Amino acid sequence: MSSLRILIGCETSGIARRAFSALGHDVWSCDLEPAEDGSNRHIVCDIRGGILNDGWDLLAVMHPPCTRLCRSGRRWMSGPGKWTPPGKLPAGRTWESMRDEFETGVDIFVTCWNAPIDRVAIENPEMNDLAKDRMPADLPAPQMVQPFWFGQPEYKATGWYLRGLPELTATDQLGEPERNSDEWKQWNRVHRMPPGPERARLRSRSFPGMMNAAAQQWAGPAIEEIAA
Numbered sequence: 001m002s003s004l005r006i007l008i009g010c011e012t013s014g015i016a017r018r019a020f021s022a023l024g025h026d027v028w029s030c031d032l033e034p035a036e037d038g039s040n041r042h043i044v045c046d047i048r049g050g051i052l053n054d055g056w057d058l059l060a061v062m063h064p065p066c067t068r069l070c071r072s073g074r075r076w077m078s079g080p081g082k083w084t085p086p087g088k089l090p091a092g093r094t095w096e097s098m099r100d101e102f103e104t105g106v107d108i109f110v111t112c113w114n115a116p117i118d119r120v121a122i123e124n125p126e127m128n129d130l131a132k133d134r135m136p137a138d139l140p141a142p143q144m145v146q147p148f149w150f151g152q153p154e155y156k157a158t159g160w161y162l163r164g165l166p167e168l169t170a171t172d173q174l175g176e177p178e179r180n181s182d183e184w185k186q187w188n189r190v191h192r193m194p195p196g197p198e199r200a201r202l203r204s205r206s207f208p209g210m211m212n213a214a215a216q217q218w219a220g221p222a223i224e225e226i227a228a
Contacts, residue, residue: 002223003024003025003026003223004025004026004057004058004219004222004223005025005026005055005056005057005058006020006025006026006027006028006056006057006058006059006060006219007027007028007029007030007051007052007054007056007058007059007060007117008020008027008028008029008030008060008061008062009029009030009031009047009059009060009061009062009064009112010030010031010047010061010062010063010064010108011029011030011031011062011063011206012029012031012033012034012035012036012042013035013036013037013206014029014035014036014037014039014042015206015207015208015211016029016060016062016206016211016214016215017029017035017039017041017042018037019208019211019212019214019215020060020211020214020215020219021041022212022215023215023216023219025219027041028041028042028043029041029042029043030042030043030044030045030047030051031044031047032044032045032046047061047064047108047111047112048107048108048111052111052112052115052116052117053115053116056115056117057117057118057119057222058117058118058119058120058121058165058218058219058222059112059115059117059119059120059121060120060121060122060123060214060218061112061120061121061122061123062123062206063123063206064105064108064109064112064122064123064124065101065104065105065108066105066109066124066125067101067105068098068099068101068102068105068131069102069105069106069109069124069125069127069128069131070124070125070126070127070128070131071125071126071127071128072125073128074128074129074130075087075088076088076089076090076093076098077098077099077102077128077130078130082129082130082133083130102130102131105131106131106134106135109122109124109135110134110135110136113135113136113139113161113163114136118164118222119163119164119165119218119222120161120162120163120164120165121160121161121162121163121165121214121218122160122161123158123159123160123206124142124159124161125142125157125159126142126144126159138163139161140161140162140163142159142160142161143159143160143162143167143168144157144158144159145157145158145160145168145170145210146158147207147209147210148173148174148176148187149168149170149171149172149173149210150170150171150172150173150207150209150210150212150213151171151172151173151174151209152174152207152208152209152210153174153177153183153186153187154187154188154189154190154207155187155188155190156190156207158207158210165218165221165222166217166218166221168210168213168214168217169213169217171209171212171213171216172209
């Protein structure tokens with residue numbers, strides 16, 4: 001079987017890297033932080049620093065900074081209308097620092113979307129209107145999927161912005177528990193995590209079942225296309 005050169009961006013857990021690598025592909029991950037698993041196939045770098053030009057067949061960007069781009073973060077960025085001072089800010093933060101984070105998130109997303117790579121998947125929630133105003137004209141609406149579509153009993157709506165890749169299809173969809181039951185509450189563990197220094201990192205971890213499906217469904221069609 002032919003193999004692809006695949007870059008997994010903005011990931012330290014190694015979950016996506018290992019899923020694609022298990023199929024025999026030449027897979028590397030990159031992030032500003034070291035890999036949790038100590039892999040020698042992880043590059044510590046800013047994904048915008050030139051690595052996108054290294055001849056990849058497929059780019060999957062797992063968790064680019066999205067806090068200021070998503071709909072839930074909109075209230076911190078602007079009051080009524082667009083770019084009016086917000087009524088309230090998080091403790092210890094300034095509007096300028098929040099806007100700096102917004103600009104970083106926009107730049108990383110747009111740089112990855114416009115990378116010279118034929119197949120791109122970027123994981124990000126649905127964006128707020130301020131972020132949408134800054135996106136490329138060819139950006140499609142995200143495909144929203146859930147971990148329980150892929151055999152993992154959890155709720156976390158996950159958006160995939162796709163270019164040159166098919167939408168994911170469910171592989172092992174679980175029946176949902178009764179609302180407000182103990183099982184339902186356990187499925188919502190990501191949303192119920194208490195505040196703390198590890199909350200953001202734990203909430204952003206990839207789901208192994210979803211990434212196994214992505215590896216099968218994205219890498220397979222790409223190989224067929226290259227071989228044709």
